[in-house]
Structure formats: structure tokens, C-alpha cells
Amino acid sequence: MDDKLQVAIIQAELEWENSEANLEMFSEKIKAISDKAELIVLPEMFTTGFSMNAENLAEETKGKTLNWMIETAKHKNAAITGSVIIKDHGEYYNRLFFVFPDGDYKIYDKRHTFTLAKENLTYTAGKDRLIVEYKGWKICPLVCYDLRFPVWARNTEDYDLLIYVANWPEKRVNAWDALLKARAIENMSYCIGLNRTGEDGDGYVYNGHSAAYDVLGNAITGLDRSDEFVEEFELSKKEMLETREKLKFLQDRDSFSLD
Template sequence: MSEKLNIAFIQANLHWEDAEANRRLFSEEIAKISEGVELIILPEMFTTGFSMNAENLAEETEAKTLTWMREIARSKSTAVTGSVIITENGNYYNRLFFVFPDGSYKLYDKRHTFTLAKEHLTYTAGTERLIVEYKGWKICPLVCYDLRFPVWARNTVEYDLLIYVANWPEKRVNAWDALLKARAIENMSYCVGLNRTGEDGDGYVYNGHSAAYDPLGKELTELDRSDEFTAEFSIEKASLNEVRNKLKFLQDRDNFTLN
């Protein structure tokens, strides 16, 4: 068990629909990350940008990008997570991988496909939430539009860390800022949101605003959030437990089940 979890996330301007270029970009940035980082977070669709061109861009699960993630995880002795366009059994998925330092992995298919961009017409929605157990931490990784749906994220299983990887456009970034903080507070959990920067091939502009919050909604990163950068920070189990034991808000939550 790790009482402290050292995390790095990479806010980057993605190369549009160019997986090789994006893997090179992230390889270069990951090489700069400090020894001792235990979890590296990459954006949503980090090899392509938020593209509906799945027919030409999708990879099989056991293909180049997952292989690359496993190599990074082993070489850096860290976990790596982010989402990729995947094809499986004739369907396309916006699939998040959580790769452990030994190269094993778990996956999560984005539950809420973004109908405004017609994502639901290309990608099959996932049906199951993922809870990862890693170094004594329970982690719930989600993807972009999932942020708008608090029931899906509701902390019914005592997870410690909620992660959102995203391509969230500048025009709606106020919602991103507000909802990330709200998810931390309402779930009495650390909450990390990683967005991208730059302009994609469809003309959408992204200004980052990646951030990490503690369970009381205090921002842990406090950076110039609109530029490309890599942030390193730590979260602490003792601080989380102290807040939960003192305030006990989770014990008053409503009981419900997800269909």
C-alpha cells in the first residue's frame, strides 16, 4: 500500500489523426517525468484527437498503442492511462486503458457518448464502470462527457481517486472547471481532469484547464492551465481519510443502483 500516490499528467496539443506523431510526442514528454511517479495520465483519444473517423483510425486492442503503453509502463515502473479508438467485433469504442507497471491492464469503454458531436453514431457506449485497485488506492477512471453525469460517478464503493481524460472545447470550459470541482466535493474524493490544448481538424479549440482537486475542492495544481505542460503532484491517503472521518458526508448518501 502506498500512503502517497505520485501522479503526472500531460496536457498537450495533439496531432490530428496521426497516431505515430502523438506516440512520439508523449514518449518525449514521458521521458522528462521524474523517477518515482506512479501514475501517468494521457488525454482522451490521445493518439488521434476527438475524431469520428474511426473506420480509418481504429486499432485492435492488442495493437501498437496498447503495446506502446505497456512498454512505457514497464520501462518507467509506473501505471499509464488514457483513451484510444478501438475496433472490436465490428464495433468502435472510445476505450480507456489502465496499464499497470507489469504490463497487465484493465479497460473502460466511455459510457456517455457525446451526441452533440454525433459520437453515438460512430462509437458503441460502454455499460460497466471500472474501479481499479492500484498500490492500495481505489481509482475510478472516466472519459470526458461522463463528467456531466454525476450519478455514473457517484462514490458508492469508497473509491479514492476519480479521473477524467478529455477533449473538452474552450467554448464550454467553464462547465469543465465547475464540474471537476463539484465531483471532488460531492464524492469526497480526489478528482483529476486532464484536457488537451490547440485546435483539432474539425476546427474546435481547446484551452486545457487540466487540474487536480482534493476532497474539499481545493485545487492542487494551480498552474497556467491554457498552455502545453506536464504537471507532477501527489495525493495523500491520510489527508483523504482525515476529511472523510471528520465530515462523514458519504454515509448520508442516497441508496440506488445503476441499470
């Protein structure tokens, strides 16, 4: 078991519906990340912004963005994750990729499509939750609106790290701050929320507040920053497990199943 996990998060402004510009921008920011980083986290729909223009923007699963992620992961010898607009068998998905350093990858399709923005009318909701095993860590990656639904995130598999990649608007950022902290506390897990900043093509403003919390809800990094930044930090599985063993809160969780 690897005790430590070195994580890098990139909070950035996205060029609206411009995948080439966004991939170039992230390539430059990733160059500055140290060789110690083992996991790089990017926002939701990081090549386009949160767009409902799927018909014109969607890529095939093994398209240019996944290829870019694979090449980047291999070059940095680090896993990389974020979501992209994908067309698969005639359906559109807000699909998260978790790409390993060797180029292998896992997918998670966003379960809770955002009805307020009519995401549910464009994108097909995912059905399966993903638990990734990486360097001795069990990681549960989720997407934006999933944050509002604690049952979907409930730690029934004893995962170690919960990740949310997002385009979460400024007007509801208080909920973002509160729910990220709550998800860490109730699941006795590290929780990372990676949001974007800037304004999108629909006029929505994003002010970041990307952050990481430990199992007791203590902030590790981030919080109220609204500027662009790249930050690296270290997580300790040993410290997490010691806290779980001492407090034993997860042992008292309710048993349930999801349909």
C-alpha cells in the same frame, strides 16, 4: 496501504489523426517525468484527437498503442492511462486503458457518447464502470462527457481517486472547471481532469485547464493553464481518509442502483 501516490499529468496539443506523431511526442514528454511518478495520465483519444473517423483510425485492442502503453509503463515502472479509438468484435469504442507497471491492463469503454458531435452514431457506449485497485488506492477512471453525469460517478465503492481524461473544448471550459470541482466535493474524493490544448482538424479549440482537486474542492494543481505542460504532484490517502472520517458526508449518501 500506500499513503502517497505520485501522479504526472501531461497536457499537450495533439496532431490530428496522426498516431505516430502523437506517440513520438508523448514518448519525449514522458522521458522528462521523474522516476518518482507512479501514475501517468494522458488525454482522451490521445493518439488521434477527438475524431469520428473510426473506420480509418481504429486499432485492434492489442494494437500498437496498447503495446506502446505497456512498454512505457514497464520502462517507467508506473501505471499509465488514457483513451484510444478501438475496434472490438466489429464495434468501435472510445476505450480507456489503465496499464499497470507489469504490463497487465484494465479497460473502460466511455459510457456517455457525445451526441452533440454525433459520437453516439460512431462509437458504442460502454456499460460497465471500472474501479482499479493500484498501490492500495481505488481509482475510478472516466472519459470526458461522463463528467456531466454525476450519478455515473457517484462514489458508492469508496474509491479514492476519480480521473477524467478529455478533449473538452474551450467554449464550454467553464462547465469543465465547475464540474471537476463539484465531482471532488460531492464524492469526497481526489479528482483529476486531464484535457488537451490546441486546435483539432474539425476546427475546435481546446484550452486545457487540466487540474486536480482534493476532497474539499481545493485546487492542488493546474486550473486555468492553456499551454502545454507536464506536472507532477503528490496525493495523500491518509489526509483524504481523515477528512472523510471527520465530516462523514459519504455516510449520508443516498442508496440507488443503476440499470
